[in-house]
Amino acid sequence: MQENDAVEAVNTGLQGGFDIRTDLALEQRESFEGDGGEISGVKLKEWHHQKSQVKLTEVKILNDQGARAMGKPKGTYLTLEADRLSKADDEYHSEISEELAHQIRKLMSEMINWKEEDLPSVLVVGLGNRSVTPDSLGPRVLGNLQVTRHLDGQYGETFLKDRKLPAISGIAPGVMAQTGMETAEILKGIISETHPDLIIAIDALAARSVRRLGTTIQLTDTGIHPGSGVGNHRHSLTRESLGVPVLAIGVPTVVGAAAIVHDTVSALIRVLADNDKTKGTGSWIEDMDSDQQYQLIRELLEPEFGPLYVTPPDIDQSVKQLSFTISEGIHQAVFP
Known part of the structure; x- marks a missing residue:
């Protein structure tokens, strides 16, 4: 969430309607179940992994009609739900990292025709404000990330290629109150200099249900719309706005008091x-x-x-654990 959205929403209030109450496509899809569950232009697929006890749900918005009904752009939204993510269990978090890596690779293959032998140039963007715990997931993931792009400059132009390593770079652009710039403006300058094949953007999200806080990871190939879940509409980070495919990874860390x-x-x-x-x-x-x-x-x-948003009391530990889980999932996805 950008601009410390949860706090800003409380301080400034939301004007007009509240059409988007959640960042999770899965929850938006669930809101139609009372009407028979079927939505024209939206395809739903669910499956479970018995070993890791992970439920995966894929929501595909196929056309403009589906996009209007869901209030979200066309594309694929994949949700991993695992109640045990809230526990301090390193072995279990490692299993989730493996599953996350598998799903990242799957989306990469669709977005940039990526194959496992390819060595992509990836820019990882950690959105949010590190000083505000529920909003610090993105910057914390960046803190755990193993970057490699600089190694060619240090050890020779073919260093990465010779060792079959991808060019990974990262940026935590902060929020507009800190920089005076929109995140999209910052990224456009970086993209024009570094020319990545793919952007992976990590952000904290707003959920509709308390039970999904810290236990749900959403991946989407549609990019990201910072702050939309708490009514704070910023410049979108998408293929259309940046000129580069954007794979977004998000975890809900706040829920509206009215929803509770x-x-x-x-x-x-x-x-x-x-x-x-x-x-x-x-x-x-x-x-x-x-x-x-x-x-x-x-x-x-x-x-x-005011439009109050609530976060769990153990959010600090939860965000810390999830930042390692997500960074390791990215590592396993892009490193051969």
């Missing part, structure tokens, strides 16, 4: 409906659709608290 209350109210209504003495209580809320319920809760909450 919405889930709580929904659970309360179900409990009341199951009891003969309280049946019918709150039926006027139950008769609303999900979006109407959510809008009502926002209207009640935000005058008192």
Whole structure:
């Protein structure tokens, strides 16, 4: 998230509607399940890995109709869900890194016709503000990254090629309040000088569900739209805007307070409906659709608290672990 989005959203407020409540395509897709689940122009595929207990969900937005329904660009959105990611288990995080590497390679092969024997030039971009823990995932991944692009300059122009190593470079551009520049502006200058084949952008995301905080990793070939999950619309980082394919990796670290209350109210209504003495209580809320319920809760909450965003109490440890998991996944994906 750019510009310390979660904090900025609370301080400045959100104007107008709240069309995008999550950065996760999976959650956007789930919001249609009450309408039969089928969305024209959207293809869904799910599978489980028994060993690692990882659930993978691929959402493909195939055309403009699907993009309008989902509120997201056309492309592939792959989500890895693993509840044990929140635990300090190095062996398990290593398994997730392997799975992440496999999925990164899969997307790379589609985006730049990459083959395992190829030695791509990759620019890894760590988005966010390192000083704000929920927003520090990107810079922390960069801190763990093994860069190699400079080795040709130090040891000869064919150093990487002779050793069959990819040219990996990295940048943590900070946020606009620190630099006075949009991230897209900074990256355009870097791209014009370094000419990478691919950009891998890492960012913290906003989720719709508390259970996905720190336990979900999303990959997409559509690039990234910094801050969109908390209503902060910045210049997009995409193939169209930068001239280079952008593979985005994100982990949700915040959830809107209104979403938490919405889930709580929904659970309360179900409990009341199951009891003969309280049946019918709150039926006027139950008769609303999900979006109407959510809008009502926002209207009640935000005058008192602002558009508040919540993060888990162990977010520091979670972000630290995930930064290693993601950096290792990138290493395994691009190094032969």
